[in-house]
Amino acid sequence: MRPAFGGIDFGTSNSTVGVIENGRPHLVALEDNNATLPSAIFFNFEDGNTLFGRRAISDYTDSVEGRLMRALKSVLGSSLAHEKTRIQARTLAFTDIIGLFLAHLKARLDSHAGQPVENVVLGRPVRFVDEDDTADADAQSQLEKAARKQGFKHIDFQFEPIAAALDYEHTLSREELALIVDMGGGTSDFSIVRVSPERSTTSDRKGDILANRGIHIGGTDFDRLLSIAHVMPELGYLTPTKDGKRNLPAGYFVDLATWQRINLLYTPKAMLDLRQIRYEAARADLVDRLIEVVEHRFGHALATKVERAKIALTDQNEARVEVALPGAKFSAELTKQGLEDTIRNEVARVTQTVADTLADAGVRPADITAVFLTGGSTAIPMARRSILGLVPDAKVVQGDAFGSVGLGLALDAHRKFG
Numbered sequence: 001m002r003p004a005f006g007g008i009d010f011g012t013s014n015s016t017v018g019v020i021e022n023g024r025p026h027l028v029a030l031e032d033n034n035a036t037l038p039s040a041i042f043f044n045f046e047d048g049n050t051l052f053g054r055r056a057i058s059d060y061t062d063s064v065e066g067r068l069m070r071a072l073k074s075v076l077g078s079s080l081a082h083e084k085t086r087i088q089a090r091t092l093a094f095t096d097i098i099g100l101f102l103a104h105l106k107a108r109l110d111s112h113a114g115q116p117v118e119n120v121v122l123g124r125p126v127r128f129v130d131e132d133d134t135a136d137a138d139a140q141s142q143l144e145k146a147a148r149k150q151g152f153k154h155i156d157f158q159f160e161p162i163a164a165a166l167d168y169e170h171t172l173s174r175e176e177l178a179l180i181v182d183m184g185g186g187t188s189d190f191s192i193v194r195v196s197p198e199r200s201t202t203s204d205r206k207g208d209i210l211a212n213r214g215i216h217i218g219g220t221d222f223d224r225l226l227s228i229a230h231v232m233p234e235l236g237y238l239t240p241t242k243d244g245k246r247n248l249p250a251g252y253f254v255d256l257a258t259w260q261r262i263n264l265l266y267t268p269k270a271m272l273d274l275r276q277i278r279y280e281a282a283r284a285d286l287v288d289r290l291i292e293v294v295e296h297r298f299g300h301a302l303a304t305k306v307e308r309a310k311i312a313l314t315d316q317n318e319a320r321v322e323v324a325l326p327g328a329k330f331s332a333e334l335t336k337q338g339l340e341d342t343i344r345n346e347v348a349r350v351t352q353t354v355a356d357t358l359a360d361a362g363v364r365p366a367d368i369t370a371v372f373l374t375g376g377s378t379a380i381p382m383a384r385r386s387i388l389g390l391v392p393d394a395k396v397v398q399g400d401a402f403g404s405v406g407l408g409l410a411l412d413a414h415r416k417f418g
Contacts, residue, residue: 005119005417006109007409009160010102010143012073012220013185013376014402015039017109018410020418025167025407028112030105031055036402039185041101043067043087052104061301067266068300071220071259072098074186077129077139085263099146106150118153119417121409123160125187126214156416159212160184161191163408168372168399169195170411176369177210179394181354181387182405183377186221188350189214192361192368203415210361215353219307219377220259222343227257227306229342231321231332235293236277236286248277248287256290257306262299270294292327313339314379340382351386358390368394374404 006028007018014036017028027035031053042056045065060068067087075081075094084091109117128139144155161180168178175196182189192210199208228237237253240246252274255261264270274294278287293302302323309319313336322331358365368391378384378401388396400407 003119003417004109004113004115004117005121005413006113006117007121007123007158007163007406007411007413008102008105008109008147009123009163009406009409010073010098010105011039011123011184011402011405012071012187012218013039015101015105016403016406017105017112018406018408018413019109019112020410020414025170025410027403027406028108030108035406037105038070039072039101040068040070041072041097042069045088050100052101057304061304067263069097069263070300070303071185072101074220074260076142077132077135080260081139081142095142095146098143099149102147103150106152116151118151119413120147120152120154121156121158121163121413121416122147123163123405123409124157125184125216126159126161126189126191126212127187127216130216154417156412158409158412159189159191159214160187160405161189161212161214162193162209163406163412164372164374164399164404165191165193165195166200166408166411167374167404168370168397168408169197169200172197175199177363177367178370178372179354179358179368179391181371181373181375181378183350183373183375183380183383184218185376186216186218187214188217188353188375188377190354190357192357192363210363211357213353213357213360215350217346217350218375219310219380221346222310222339222377222380223259223303223307224254224257225342225346226310226334226339227303228254230334230338231302231306232257234286234323234330234332235290235328236281236283239281239283239286241280242282244282248281252277252290256293256299257303259300259303262303265294265299266297289323289328289330292325293323296325298323298325298328309334310339311379314381336381343380343382347380347383347386350383351390354387354390365391366393370395370397372397372399372404374399374401376401 030037037053129135180191194208312319
C-alpha cells in the first residue's frame with residue numbers, strides 16, 4: 001500500500017482536509033456531510049467529552065456547562081501560545097489545545113484513507129505575525145510541533161494563497177497572471193502567480209511565484225472592531241467614572257470583543273476587577289450587564305451574534321445584536337455604513353498590502369488577467385470593492401470561499417508525497 005498523504009487547512013474560523021482521488025483534489029467530510037469544520041473546540045464539563053466544530057458551538061449555545069475555544073490559530077506566535085488555561089482539573093497550554101483539534105482532523109483523514117497518514121502539507125498564512133520574523137517563525141514551529149505530536153512524521157508547509165492558486169490552476173485552459181486574494185478569519189494573504197495547465201505539471205514552481213505578502217487582519221478583527229464600536233458601549237465601554245476624571249478601563253471590554261481572549265475573563269481575578277470597575281462607574285447599570293455576560297459565560301455567544309450581524313450586513317443595510325440574559329437585556333443597532341466606517345482603516349491597510357504585492361512582483365495592474373478570491377472575508381463588500389479597484393480590468397473568479405486552500409494543499413501534497 002502506498003503511503004497516504006493529505007493537506008490540512010487549519011483556519012482561524014474554519015478548517016478543511018484535502019486528499020487526491022482519481023487524480024483530482026477532494027475535501028474530506030469532517031462533520032456529517034460537511035467538508036468544512038468550524039475551528040471550535042468545546043470541553044463539556046457535564047459528561048467529560050471534547051467536541052469539535054458545529055457540535056461544539058451547539059452545545060455551548062445550548063448552555064451546556066463547559067468551555068468553548070475558538071480562533072485558536074490566532075495565538076500562534078503570540079505570548080498566549082505559551083500560556084496555560086484550566087479545563088476543570090486539567091491545565092492545558094493553548095498549543096496542546098491546538099493539538100487536540102489537529103488530532104481530530106487527522107482522525108478524519110486517517111479514516112478516509114483507511115490507514116494512518118504520516119505525510120501532510122499544512123497551510124500557513126504568508127505572515128502569522130506582522131513585522132516580527134522571529135515570532136512568525138515561532139508560530140510555524142509551534143504548529144509543526146503540535147502536528148508532529150499527533151503522528152504526522154513528514155510535514156511540509158505551503159502558503160495559503162499559493163495553495164489557492166494551485167486549486168485555481170487546475171481549472172484553466174490557458175496561461176494567466178493571477179492575483180490570489182485569500183482573506184480569512186485571521187489573516188489576509190496575497191500572491192501574484194503565473195498559472196497554466198503546462199506549468200501545473202512541473203515540480204519546481206518557484207519561478208512562477210512573483211510575489212507574496214500578508215497582513216494579520218481578517219474577519220475576526222472586523223468582528224472585534226464592530227463589537228467594540230457598537231456593542232461594548234451597551235456594557236459600559238467609554239463611559240466615565242463617578243468623578244468624571246477618566247473613562248472606565250478598556251482592557252476587559254477589548255478582551256470580551258476578541259475571540260481568542262474571551263476566556264481570560266472567566267477567572268476569579270477578572271470578576272473581582274469587574275466588581276471594582278462597577279464600584280467606580282458612573283453608569284453602574286451598564287457594568288452590571290457586563291458582569292452578567294461574564295458570569296453566564298456568554299462571551300462567545302455574544303461574539304457569534306456580532307459575527308452573524310457582520311455577515312448579514314453583506315446583503316442588508318441594517319442588523320441587530322440582541323441579548324436577553326436575566327440581568328442584561330439590550331440590543332445594539334448596526335448598519336452597513338457603520339460597519340464600513342468601523343473597518344475603514346483596516347481595509348485600507350489590506351488594500352495597501354495588495355498594492356505592495358503588485359509592486360514587489362514588478363507588474364502593472366493591467367498585467368493581471370485574473371483575480372481569484374477565496375476566504376470568507378472576501379464577501380465583505382467594502383473590502384472586495386477596494387481590492388478589485390486596484391485591478392479594474394482583471395477577470396474576477398470566485399473560488400470556494402472555505403475550500404480552495406484545502407483543495408490546493410491536497411494538490412501540493414500529491415506533488416511532494418505522491
